[in-house]
Amino acid sequence: MKEKEIQEIGDLLSSHKKIAITTHQFPDGDAMGSSLALYHYLKLNGHDAAVVVPTYYPDFLHWMPGDEEVTNYMTHQHKALDILDEAEVLFCLDYNQPSRTKNLADAVENFKGTKILIDHHPNPGDFVDYKLSVIEASSTAELIYEFIVMFNDERIINRDIASCIYTGILTDTGSFAYGSTTYRAHYIAGEMIKAGADNLNIQNEIFNSNSEDRVRLMGFALSDKLTIVPELNAGYITLALEELDRFNFQNGDTEGLVNHVLSIKGVCFAVLMLEREKSVKCSFRSIGQFPSNEVAGNHFNGGGHMNASGGEHYGSLAEAEQLLQEVLPKYKEQLIG
Numbered sequence: 001m002k003e004k005e006i007q008e009i010g011d012l013l014s015s016h017k018k019i020a021i022t023t024h025q026f027p028d029g030d031a032m033g034s035s036l037a038l039y040h041y042l043k044l045n046g047h048d049a050a051v052v053v054p055t056y057y058p059d060f061l062h063w064m065p066g067d068e069e070v071t072n073y074m075t076h077q078h079k080a081l082d083i084l085d086e087a088e089v090l091f092c093l094d095y096n097q098p099s100r101t102k103n104l105a106d107a108v109e110n111f112k113g114t115k116i117l118i119d120h121h122p123n124p125g126d127f128v129d130y131k132l133s134v135i136e137a138s139s140t141a142e143l144i145y146e147f148i149v150m151f152n153d154e155r156i157i158n159r160d161i162a163s164c165i166y167t168g169i170l171t172d173t174g175s176f177a178y179g180s181t182t183y184r185a186h187y188i189a190g191e192m193i194k195a196g197a198d199n200l201n202i203q204n205e206i207f208n209s210n211s212e213d214r215v216r217l218m219g220f221a222l223s224d225k226l227t228i229v230p231e232l233n234a235g236y237i238t239l240a241l242e243e244l245d246r247f248n249f250q251n252g253d254t255e256g257l258v259n260h261v262l263s264i265k266g267v268c269f270a271v272l273m274l275e276r277e278k279s280v281k282c283s284f285r286s287i288g289q290f291p292s293n294e295v296a297g298n299h300f301n302g303g304g305h306m307n308a309s310g311g312e313h314y315g316s317l318a319e320a321e322q323l324l325q326e327v328l329p330k331y332k333e334q335l336i337g
Contacts, residue, residue: 001132006150009130012089012114013042013151019049020087024095025102026251027057029171029206031094034118034140036066037164038091041148044156050087052080054103058252063205064167065160073103081107088113092128094140096121096303118143121304122293135305138178138185141168145188159196166197171206174259179287179307217247221257228264232328232335235261236271238321244274258283269295269328269335273313273320280313280320290334299327 019042023031035051042049051070061067073080084090084107095101096119098108108115108127115128120137137143145165148154157165169189173181176189193199221237228235237257247253254274261270262285269290272283282300284292286307293309296302300323302311313320328335 001130001150005130009116010151013045013047017047017088018086019047019089019091020084021049021051021091021093022084022095022101022104022108023051023053023093024100025054027053027055027061027094028255029061030139030141030168032057032061032064032067032070033164033166033168033171034093034144035091036064036070037141037144037161037168038093038118038147039066039069040158040160040164041144041153041156044158044161045153050083052083052104054101056251058255059211059250060206060209060252060255061167065163077103080104084108084111087111090115092117092119093144094119094121096124096133098125098127118147123303136180136182138180138182139168139172141165141172142185142188144168145191154191157192157195162192162195162197163202166192166199167202167206170199170202174256175203175207180305211248211250211253213248214250214253217244217249217253218257218260220247221254222260226261228267229328230266232269232332233266234269234271234328234335235264235267236273236321236324237261238273238317239275240317241275241277258285261285262287269331271324273317273324275317278314280315280317282311282313282320284309284311290331295327295331299323 021035021038023035039049039051054073071080090111098105101108116130117128118132118140120134120140122135124131124133132143166189169185173185225237258270258272268288269286274281284296286292291306293304293306296309296311300311300313304310
């Protein structure tokens with residue numbers, strides 16, 4: 001972000017504003033961590049801020065400070081749209097296109113006030129007035145810290161802000177295991193612990209608060225639904241609606257499941273396919289230089305980072321699996337190279 005743009009945003013936020021903060025659909029730890037961190041920061045600076053999410057998010061994120069103030073479009077549609085309609089400033093966090101916000105896409109696209117994007121995904125759209133877009137960043141939460149530093153406000157980072165930023169970095173780096181984990185991510189995480197984030201408690205809230213149903217679903221998926229394609233160094237899991245229902249599936253219950261496939265020796269590309277009512281949600285993970293986002297973008301209406309991306313197939317689960325089986329051989333040289 002250029003110095004002139006930083007100055008303009010600083011001037012914009014120098015007086016009281018009504019501000020809406022939005023995320024992508026099915027927000028994850030980074031989306032919620034960055035949004036709630038920004039929420040607390042803006043409130044400390046005297047703004048009337050609100051976080052609006054387009055869909056539900058995992059139960060293991062509801063402990064986060066400020067969670068009770070989040071407005072979910074799916075349960076409070078009119079309130080969500082009223083917040084966006086009355087806001088003077090709209091922050092677009094952890095997504096690069098309005099379409100990623102699903103139910104909120106039209107409201108985001110047609111927002112009349114000032115729009116500011118803070119994101120680390122490739123190919124950010126031109127639907128905003130200002131962009132803090134850094135693809136190399138480990139997470140959007142990391143960029144919220146950088147945004148606060150831009151205005152020399154790091155001194156006001158409190159326990160709530162620090163806990164949210166730490167959560168975003170922790171989850172989007174896979175506990176500091178992904179290739180996007182840089183020294184800067186470690187440094188900022190350390191600064192957040194210094195500012196009051198209880199890293200051990202956060203780890204416990206996110207990774208050690210599973211329901212029995214979730215653990216049994218994970219076990220079933222790995223023992224009964226895992227397919228390995230050894231000649232292509234790939235593996236995938238498919239889960240049908242009836243299978244998800246059998247384990248009382250809640251949003252977030254399959255978080256991290258695809259990484260277990262990737263942890264198998266020799267596998268460099270892993271896919272998780274979850275059947276929905278009218279489509280199939282796909283998660284892609286890879287190691288090394290294999291472009292998971294290319295597979296997502298070219299064949300599954302998605303995109304993302306090279307080693308972590310997502311997509312959607314508008315058809316049946318069987319059709320999605322067949323498409324994947326047809327697509328994989330096209331990448332044989334990259335997969336076995």
